[in-house]
Amino acid sequence: MKPRLQSFNHRASAYERPAQNWVCGRAIAGRPCALGPDRQGTCRTLAECRPKRGQSGWVCTRPKSAGGACEQGPFADGTCCRELPPCIPVRSLRSRRGHFTAFTTLVCLGLLILLVGSRINTDLIDAGTVNTGHAEVEACGDCHTAFDGGPVGWLKAAFADADPVADNEKCLACHKWGADASNAHTLPRPKLADLIGKFEQAAADAPVPWTIGVSRTVFPTPLEAHNGPLACGACHKEHEGEDSDLVEVTNARCQSCHQLTFPSFSDGHPSFGDYPYLRRTRVIFDHDSHNRKNFPEKKKQGVKPPETCDSCHAPDATGRFMLTADFADTCALCHAEDIIGETVAGPKGTPVIAVPELDLITLAERGIAIGEWPETPLAIDVSPYTKLLIAADPVIAEDLQTIELTDLQDLTEASDAELQSVARIAWSIKELMFDLTISGMGVLETQVEASLDSALDTDTVGRLVGHIPQDVIAAAGAVWFPNLKQEVVAYREAKGDATVTPGIQGDDADDDLSNDQSSGTTQPDAQVVLAQSGTIEVQSLPPADPAAENDALGLPTLDPEEWAKAGGWYRKDYILYYRPVGHEDVVLRTWLDISAQSFGTPAERYGDALFQLLADKNTPGKCTKCHSIDQQPGGALAINWGTFQPTVGESQFTSFVHSTHFSAVGDDGCIACHRLNEDTNYLKFFEQRDPHQFVANFGPMKREVCADCHVEQSAGDACTQCHQYHIGEFAIEGIPPTRIDDLDKTRPEGQPADAGEEEASLDANPIDADVAETAESEVAAEQSGLIPDLLSGPEEAATTAGDADGAAAGQSPSPSGG
């Protein structure tokens, strides 16, 4: 059987002392000495035993374990005969562990000093790589205000209760979130307060999930969340790696402030209301009726109406909005001739200047002198344009009012005052023609400005008159009032108002107007003057008849309207017409805009009539047949010339991206979400001018539809998927402000550009220096085609921005440039 190794005998087995640091070097060899090393760990045993004195001299005391007493025995002096070379005591396992501990601790300390103390490389202590969007941020100090303090400063900063938004400034240096950047939702204080108010009302009796309830009671949301400043860092966590999601926010976090809380999108999210139809369409278009009536009819006529939605609608660059294609590619198919007037009953042009028909007989009888006046074949009134053009003179403006209800074709009943007004108006029409002929556009400008009392630039005027050639006016004048000049001159002399027509004197000095001065000194009553001269009386002119002339020559007579088929000016009888040249006709558009703006102003009384004329469904151009008219707060009207266009840089609370859903809707396509509202009779909502009173062609979006996919397991239901935190319109970082003269700096070395000076400027202005650098690098980059064209449109900027901070592609452009 195996021998028993240990003996428990008290003589054979002494105490073990694991607490001692040193062990006899001979223990390894199995023969530890009794004395053992001293506390410094040096061996003290020199001999195998310490002899003791017995009755007869010294006795060997070598222990049995070491072989018992030796034969030779101790020397006479009592020292052991067998001396023992000193051993090398070893440290106990424990003590070695202690040393190792001390060692590792020192190593760590050294490491720390290296990492923190020396600032050779701040990457060592940084909390991790930053998002690629922040790749060009190099120094910690660029984001952390505390950094520059150095280790000591950090220690201070750690214990000082720092302003939580101290570092926001650093973020905002690049991210232009505007003045309210640190407010919740970057909204201005009052708006925020207003919203909070609303929410709190709404949430008054909303069920709160218990978790959020508890959270609110245990850790009440910091008040800052509502009206104090918020740190960017509260939501945007950096140092989470190159492709970290900087904009990720948990639903719960949103709900910590948003009192109207609910478990998930599919469960409890408020319905969308009328979203997305917050106003009627700008262009009046009834999908329903077109689909049911117009398209089938056109089909019969062999026209090929659109068959798919995308023949009219396409997503914008961001993919968010489905925009409507241009007129030319869509409506023009059917509505082109509406504009050039083909489909209009009556004149295909709009009467800009017309000679109104007057009851010449009565005028003559009552001795009202208006000089020559044509007997107009077709009864017409003073055209709204004309009114607008002559109303500049307050007297005339007065008169226009007086004769508001008078029948100009039959003045028998008219009172003297009315007749006087008629006369003055007649004269002012002549004067208008006269002035137009003599002094050109300027007159028109002054006239319109005066009557609308709003300043117009020449350009607008140009558009107003559709760049009408002088001859058209001249010819008209000549045909309508053969002696216009003489008459007007005389009339003005009579009025004693010669200043207006300086040109005349120059023309013919020998004219009998030479004695104007004398008469100018005396101010006789106009009537008298007329009476005296007697030359100016009512003199009806026979209708000018070019047709007859042609007949005489046996030439065919072309109706001017026909002649102006392609649009533009034409004169017919005593009216000067303008025929729209096609879609986006500037003349009509300008007149409409002017008159529309006049609403709510004193000028409305002229604008109105004109506007009625132009906005009439049957008027040539038929602009307002499709372009809806909105009443604006001031009362002024606005015509929606275009379809909806997204505002660049605007970020709305809700953002839906069409393009990402194309794949989702499957064969149903658009109708998966856009379902027709049966017989809304959409058009009727355009008869009034409030864009918000309407029922959309399509039903509002249903939350349920979205919720089919948008659950946590499938398409996700994070708040931030549809909602954006930063709301408002934000400046987009454009091209860096590079100074052209900085181009010199891009020259290769040794070129003329004065280096010394440049240095100086660099030193003088570090900003410039930076700019210079960036400029340099950019140019360089551009040459090597590294960075995208800096002139890329805002959408592009937006998308790239989106990618940069990991926002869902196509969300509204965030200001963190491209």
Place this chain on the structure above:
Amino acid sequence: MTTFGQRRLRNWAITGMMAGLIVAIELLYDMSLRDAAFLNGWILFAGMVLLAIFNLRKKLNILPLVRMSTWLQLHIYTGLVCLLLFLLHTDFSLPNGPFEIILWILYMTMTISGLVGVALSRFLPHRISARGERVIFERIPVLRAQIARDIEDLAMTSVKETRASTIADFYVQELAPYLRRPKHLIGHLIGGTRPERRLHVAIRELERYLDERGRQILVEIDHLVSAKADLDYQYAMQLTLKSWLFFHLPLNYGLMLFTLVHIVLVYAFATGAP
């Protein structure tokens, strides 16, 4: 007297509750737009201090401050809770700053070595008792030397008494080196016995060259050899039980240093910290 089973059950229950509580608090705290890392960070630090105090208590071994066994329980289960806290704090992933990676490694080394330590402390004792005498670690060299001497003596006597050198030769070639120092420690740890068996076979092989007396001696030697094997076994086991502390203990202070600096840095560079 509560059995170990009951105690384990109780402590796990408590730990479970703690874990639940922590996760709950974590979530609630995050909801309130605060950075939960600050909360669980501090709890974690408190836990670490508690864990570190264990060592201090171990040193102040005669002061009447709660029994060490209670402390160990506290230490183990706190360690577990802290592991959870640590994972939450590091977001279940390796941080990506050099400083923090070092901190992470330090902490993980501590935790893992700790878990290994617990496992060893629970499983090895059985195995220690399973084979040979349970001897005091420090005495193993002495005993081994003693065995070596005995075998040497036997080898000598065999030469004297049987006038045959077989055993002596075998001793010189095989046994002497085998007895000089512990052998096959890894083998013993993983429970292998092949080297010993080989040796025993070799020893028995010698019988055919020996006379009666020689055989007796051989048998004794055989016993002594297996005694030496047992001793190696003991050595392997007990050494393992002692050596895991070489990972667990020394890093303690380093970890603490790093943690403190970490806290300072975090607060210095906190943007929008509560």
Place this chain on the structure above:
Amino acid sequence: MSISVAIPRPQRWDRPLAPDMTEGDVLRVLFTLRVLGAIDQGQFPSTLSLQDIIRNDARIRRYRRGEVIIRRGDYGNALFVIISGVVRELLEQSDFDASSDADVHERRGFFETARQWWRQADTPERRDVSVYQDGHDDHGLALGRRGERESIQSIEALITRVPTRMLTEQDMFGEVAALSRAPHLSTVIAETDVEVLELRWQGLRDIRRRDKGFRDKIDAQYRASSLKAHLRESPLFQGLHETALEHIARHTLFETHGEFEWSGDFKNLADDSIDVLYSEPVIAEHGDYLDGLLLIRYGFGRISERLDHGHRTVGYVTHNEVFGLREIVDHWRDDHDLRLRHGLRAVGFVDLLRVPTALVEDYVLPNIPPHKLPGPPSSTSIRMSADFKWEAELPLEQATINFLMNNRTINGTAAMFIDTDRCTACDDCVRACASAHNNNPRFVRHGPEHDNLMVANACMHCVDPVCLIGCPTGAIHRTKDGLVIIDDITCIGCATCADSCPYDNIRMVEIRDDKGDFIVDQETQAPIVKATKCDLCLEQPGGPACQRACPHDALTRIDLRDRERLVDWLGR
């Protein structure tokens, strides 16, 4: 070799019990006290003369009226002989008995402990030599650490209240504790001013060993007084009328089995061999007719039952426990036959009283509440009435029981049990022990093993501390509450205790100066050694440091008399 401190080797009687004992005192004692005077001094060698013994191991103490001389329940190791005056022995427990729960040691406070921990020596076994050299200090071995005396005002009132016995000149008392290493059985109070001779165990032992007359006289008194006292002490007989008690006492036998100094024979036995059982003297055999109830007065016995050709150990009884009660009760209750269901063997040394069955049935059982008595034979629960315990089978594995019995571990009141299934050998216990003893461990973390139980080599503070027997100086002694401790100053390093400890739990150490060199004997140059062992941290505030330091719940100090705890712990 560095010069080491040399001091004279300490001798027996370096520290006499009373340094002021004069030659005159000794002669006076020998003259007045018959029990000593009768001794033939020729039997004593010149090195160990009776006078020297008396001068060094005895002292004359004077107590004023009402002072307490010994108290019931305290451990004592001295024989008292009245020189003059009268004392009263209180025969039943009184409020002057040693209170069992009270802690008799002044333990250190928290901060003192902290200081001690801080001030630890960094070398082993360091001693301050001056302590040995400077003169005698009354470390009060005889009296225990608490030297102060307590006294009673109205002794008459007391006498009327409790049954007492009057002792006068020449009478002896305290011999029971002295001889049997058991606690005093009665309190003794001075009725008048008295003069007593206190003869400590070491002297008593030497005289008793040599003089037969003295021995017989002492032993006779020991039997007599301990018999009656024990009867009275045993809860079984509580409330019995004095005359009844007298009657029982008269018919009760006082028996002593086994060897008084048994450690020698025990050490010669190979441990864990079955022969141990047969080497133990039989007290009662399984199946024998039960003539009387056995009250274990002192020591302990092995309970076994016959199994085919051998005996199976089922448990043990130790002092203040009874054997055979179950059988008697069954016989008395429903007339089972009076056959012993177990056998009883003396483990080491056993004193017991044999109370005739008839008397037990007539006097004792009737006035014990039934619920305190053992249930029907079927019930084998070891949960017994707190008052008195009878033999019961231990619900432990046979091997375990054998292990505990054969190693006589049952002797321990604070045995160190280590669960080797949990012990990682981290040595925290050893280090804690060292810190508690000025950087000196006082036990070795090895010892007999069985299954996953190791009984480490740490003092068990035995019920029957045989280590005390041989000590020439009384350095190793019992505190009043039964802890066995060694007085380092008095110890002369003779190693008698270490050798006589059956469990090798006492170790001799070579003491060192603060440089760490051995302190040597002036003349022989041999290192001075001292006996050391576990003192159960009697000065530490928290109790045994080893137990508190074990992180793995592997180590405990266990009192083998508390079988419930034993079973619980082994079955954790």
